[in-house]
Amino acid sequence: MPSSNTKRLKGVSIYRPIVYGNIAVPVDPAERPRGMPADHTHQWTISVKGVDGADITHFIKKVQFKLHADTYANPTRTLEHPPFEVSESGWGEFEIQIKLFFHPESNEKPLTLFHYLKLHPYNGDEAELELARQQRRPVMSYNYDELVFNEPTEAMYDILTSKGSAKLPSKGKTKHREEFVAEAEAVELDRLGAGFKTVQEHVEKTREKLAAKEKEVAEMKKRLEELNNS
């Protein structure tokens, strides 16, 4: 029997990593699938998943994708079971609204996030982009994020402390070609750390300048006073 513990646990925070985004593959005019509208240039799939294929069904009940209403018939696509993904073909990039629904035990409202569907290469300089276009390379645009359950209900706490994991996989140990690994976090932390260091250095320099200027100003004030008095 499902537990009816709606009491929230004060001060407790639990998170789970998720990955959402899309992959798009340009359509080869020679191998255009039958039934695809003539103006569609890409096949794409938008999805919400766990890191490295981890299960997310213990906290996500269903996922709703809202596609471009003018282009797609029945633009609201709801998925109650994994994989939480929608595959379509199209010609344009647009923003997709993703609504995550949680299990009733969690007593949480649905959470909405947005993903801008990427069809065209966007990483690298012009030459690289051109090469990617010519080779019809698949375009991937995935985002890492974490769902933070602040003060979860007791029932949700039970679920989140018995299933799944919050840990990021290590680079060499992923089952899929996963970009969101522990090393990626380390790189990000290093970059932020380096930025912080640079800023700190600037702050230090500015402080020194400030001190010097203050001294200068104080001296000038003194001299001005002396001149006024004499």
Add this chain to the structure above:
Amino acid sequence: MLKNDDWSREETDYLFSMCREYDLRFPIIWDRYEWPSKQRSLEDLKARYYASCRSLMELRTPMGQMSPEVLNQFNLYNFDKEREVMRRSMAERQFNKTQQQFAEEEMLLTELKRIVANQEKMFEERRDFYQRLNFPTTTGSIQPYTGSQGLAHLRDMMLSSSDKSKKRKSVALGQGSGADAAQQTPTSANSIDRPGIGGSAKEKDGKDLKRQVRKLTQEEEQLYGVSYHEKLSSGVKLRSGMVASNVKGATAAKVATALTQLGIAPRLTMPTASAVQRYEQLQNAVGVLLDSKKLLDKLEQEARVLKAQLELKEG
């Protein structure tokens, strides 16, 4: 003591002589028993015989002085006529039952079992349903609550979702059942379910106690991403949206520009807890840097003015 309004001395003597003659085989005694103007049943005879025996025994030795064996005997002679009559009539009825009646009885028993089992299932389902009502989704329309039955559900839902004292809840429910009596379907449904709700509440309390005891090891906390904080706003959030912005308006734009100059995108690639923390740290530092630069600008301005004044005086 031996006297009995229904039994004369002579008839009792006759009974005892018969008992002696047929060696206490009561069915035979009853068969041969003939006393004018009296119709005695087997139980009548037995009752009279045992009662007389008990009385005689007690007359010969008072109960307090009887030896254990005799007392045992004395107690064995305690014949309950009513019960014996009932037992016999029941046995007789059982004996007279036809095969068909047996089959019917068996069928009824299984039917009863089935109903009881179904009832439990129904309770379960109803509990489930009520639980669902505890978590109203915001997207749902108000359509389900428009009927009178729906309103009753809504009321129950609101009562159970409010964390007020249970006492108040039960009082309110008690009043509610009176109002419900007018409507037929909800009444029966609600009244059946109430014990179920109470039961689950009790169960919940039990679990609460257990929960408080439950602690995670440090490893488990890391594995499941559990952390503890002083202040939290409850609810589910995206980590990327949890970056506290301690800078506002124009300064925020300046901070963003500064970060871009540092080669740090406004959006984190890996918005983990530590990344968010570092990002905030960085943002703070940039804020401090901007503030001190502003201060420096002011001082420089002041210095320029002073310098001009000095030059004027000295020159």
